[in-house]
Structure formats: C-alpha cells, structure tokens
Amino acid sequence: MQSGKPKWTTNSMIAGAGGGLIASVATCPLDVVKTKLQAQRFVQGQIGYEGIAGTIKTIAKYDGLRGFYRGLGPTILGYLPTWAIYFAVYDGIKSTFGEPPLGASSKSKDWIYPAAQVKGYQPAMREHPxxxxxxxxxxxxxxxxICTNPLWVIKTRFMTQSRDEIRYRHTWDAALTIxxxxxxPAFYRGLLxxxxxxxxxAVQFPLYEQLKIWAQGDSDEPLTSRTILLCSAIAKMTASVTTYPHEVIRTRLQTQRLPLADDLSSDGMIRRHSKRGLIYTTAKLIRxxxxxxxxxxxxxxxxxTVPNSxxxxxxYELLMRHLSSRTP
Structure with a gap:
C-alpha cells in the first residue's frame, strides 16, 4: 500500500491542475466583475460602480471583451499550483492518516480505502469521516x-487596475513593480x-464527500457527472455563503499599495496610501x-464559484478515474 502513495499524489496533482485550468478560463469574466465589486470603496461625490449590471456595462464600454479577461494570466498561474498543491496534500493526508488498523484488510466492511477509486473518493473511516x-x-x-498568495495579489491588482492608469503591463512586470x-511583504497582503x-x-470538502456518500447509497455504479456537479454545487454554495466576508476583506487588503515615483495627484503631490491591517480594515469597512x-x-x-467548483x-474526478484505470 505504501508504494501506491506517490502514484496517487502525482495523479492528484495532474487532475487538480487540469480541473483548475479549465474552470479558471471558463469563469474569468465573472471573477473580474466580482473583484471590482469587492474592491470599490464608497467615496462621497465619486462616481463608481453601482452594481453587477453597472460593472458589466462599464467594463464592456471602456475595455471591451478583453477587459473581462484582465488578470487571466496570473489567475491561470495561480490556479494551476493552487489546485495541484491542494489535491496532493488533501489526498496525501487522507492516505496517511486513513490507513487501515493493524491487521485489518483494506477490503473489510469496517474500512473504506481513501484513495481515488473509480467511484471517486470514499470516507477513510466510518467512525471519524x-x-x-x-x-x-x-x-x-x-x-x-501560503504558496500561491503572491499570484493572487498580482491577479487582484490587475483586475482592479483603473482604465486611466496602466500600472502593470503583464504578470512579470507587475511582480517586479510590486x-x-x-x-x-506586499505579496502577502491579505494572507491572514x-x-x-x-x-x-473545511465546510466545502467534508460536505462534498458526505453528499457523494448519500448519493452513492448502496450502489456499486460510479456516480454520474450530473450527480458530481450537483454535490459540488451544493457544497460550494453552502461554504461560500457561510464564509464570504473574508474575501471582501482580503481584496481590500490586497489592493492597498504604495505610490510609485510618478503616482501624483491632481495637485502634483504623491498620493498617500495607508497600509492597515485586518482589524482596522474590517472595522472601517463596517463603519x-x-x-x-x-x-x-x-x-x-x-x-x-459554483460553476467553477x-x-x-x-x-478532477473524471481525470482521476482515467488515470487510475491506466495505472496498474
């Protein structure tokens, strides 16, 4: 069983990266709109985005189709390692801590092997799933x-970049400029x-696993694509609604920046951008x-996020089935 771990870890990384790539490209326009809505600040007398429809119209009017894919480069660069690392660690921990009790058979009724089988992930232990x-x-x-936060800072900066200010030309230029x-430290803003x-x-994945168990029931047939989509959508929606505020705070922190040498206000003075922490930003936002x-x-x-997830x-599930069927 020990010899099989590297195989599953590699498969998990490939499947996770592939799933993240497809999803990030498909939902990038919605990500741009969401990020702009999160980043907009209320300033008395200042014209800004008024809502989803206003944001979409403004992007389409001033930036065209290309505007809906601003930040796609760092998004892809971010999602590939994010999902690869995520699924590798997720699978590795389940395989390590979910080993069957000493002397127990992996096919025992009291044990369900945690690695990706044809039917998808199963609970490691019935007693403590x-x-x-x-x-x-x-x-x-x-x-x-922790590993990919710098890429998300760059992505957020790109997506919230004013059309009147081309501060970052491409991903590498943004990294160097920041x-x-x-x-x-700027690359780790919003990390907390x-x-x-x-x-x-912690809400999404356990719920997703449990929904698959309920959907599987006593059947030995693999879950259908429709069932996997439904389980994932329900789990993601529940987790998103429950924990959403942290995303707004993160975006506000990531868009804080120090001025460049030529970052001047209308009176010729360098603009001052205050750097504040999590508690101050949250309190000010609410106030x-x-x-x-x-x-x-x-x-x-x-x-x-729901269709993305x-x-x-x-x-991921389909790639894991394919990879597991090809690996002896």
Whole structure:
C-alpha cells in the first residue's frame, strides 16, 4: 500500500491542475466583475460602480471583451499550483492518516480505502469521516494559500487596475513593480484573511464527500457527472455563503499599495496610501459602508464559484478515474 502513495499524489496533482485550468478560463469574466465589486470603496461625490449590471456595462464600454479577461494570466498561474498543491496534500493526508488498523484488510466492511477509486473518493473511516476530511481540507488549504498568495495579489491588482492608469503591463512586470516599490511583504497582503478563509474548504470538502456518500447509497455504479456537479454545487454554495466576508476583506487588503515615483495627484503631490491591517480594515469597512458591505459581490461570486467548483471537481474526478484505470 505504501508504494501506491506517490502514484496517487502525482495523479492528484495532474487532475487538480487540469480541473483548475479549465474552470479558471471558463469563469474569468465573472471573477473580474466580482473583484471590482469587492474592491470599490464608497467615496462621497465619486462616481463608481453601482452594481453587477453597472460593472458589466462599464467594463464592456471602456475595455471591451478583453477587459473581462484582465488578470487571466496570473489567475491561470495561480490556479494551476493552487489546485495541484491542494489535491496532493488533501489526498496525501487522507492516505496517511486513513490507513487501515493493524491487521485489518483494506477490503473489510469496517474500512473504506481513501484513495481515488473509480467511484471517486470514499470516507477513510466510518467512525471519524468528518474529522479526517476537515483535517485534510484545512491543511491542504493552508499549504496552497501560503504558496500561491503572491499570484493572487498580482491577479487582484490587475483586475482592479483603473482604465486611466496602466500600472502593470503583464504578470512579470507587475511582480517586479510590486517588489521594487513595495517589497516582499506586499505579496502577502491579505494572507491572514485568506488563512481565516480556510474555514471555507473545511465546510466545502467534508460536505462534498458526505453528499457523494448519500448519493452513492448502496450502489456499486460510479456516480454520474450530473450527480458530481450537483454535490459540488451544493457544497460550494453552502461554504461560500457561510464564509464570504473574508474575501471582501482580503481584496481590500490586497489592493492597498504604495505610490510609485510618478503616482501624483491632481495637485502634483504623491498620493498617500495607508497600509492597515485586518482589524482596522474590517472595522472601517463596517463603519463607513455597513455590515452589508461584507457581502459585496456575493451574488456574482456565487455565479462564478459554483460553476467553477463544479467544473473543477467534475474534471478532477473524471481525470482521476482515467488515470487510475491506466495505472496498474
């Protein structure tokens, strides 16, 4: 059984990266709209986006079709390692901590092997399925978040870049500009709320696993694509609504930036951008814009993340079936 772990880890990385790539390209326009809604700040007398329809019209009017794919490069660069790392760690922890008791057969009725079988993932232990899934989801989420946070900062900067200010020309230019003007810490802005957002996957993945168990029932047939999509959609929607505020706070923190040398205001002075932390940003947001501001862009986020997650999980499950069927 030990010899099989590298195989499943490799398969998990390939399947996870493939699912993330397809989903990120398909839902990028919705991601752009959601990010702009999250980043907009209430300023008295200033014209800004008024809602989903206004945001879409503004992007279409001034930026065209290309505007809906702004930030796609760092998004792809971010999703590929994010899902590859996530599923590898998720699968690895389940395989490690879900080993059968000493002397127990892997085919015993009291044991269901956790690696990806043709039917998809099964609970590692009937006695403690939720604890193992939550541990796996949270550890995998923390690893992927810490490793890829710089790419998400670049993505957010691209998507919220003003049409009147071309600050970043491409992904590498954005990385160099942020590094030279703001230093390494800038790439980890929003990391704390992102780590707090691990509660999202702690809700999503255990719920997804449980929904698949209920859908599977006593049948030995593989779950259909429609069933996988439905289980994933329900799990993602529940997790998104429950933990959404951390995304708004993260976006606000990631869009904080120091001025460039030529970043001048109308009176010729360098603009001052204050750097504030999680608590200050959250308190100011609630004080100035109310509690509802913590759910800015929720509807468009659900339109983006639910199909994104469904496509990702379906692609992952199908790739894992294909890879497992080809590997002896």
């Amino acid at each position: 939720w604890s193992l899934h939550i541990l796996s989801a949270m550890a995998a989420g923390a690893c992927s978040t 590094y030279r003007s703001e230093g390494i 709320p992102s780590l707090l957002g691990i509660a999202h996957v 100035k814009e109310g509690w509802t501001s913590l759910y800015k862009g929720l509807s468009i986020n659900l339109l983006r 469904a496509v990702t999980m379906l692609t």
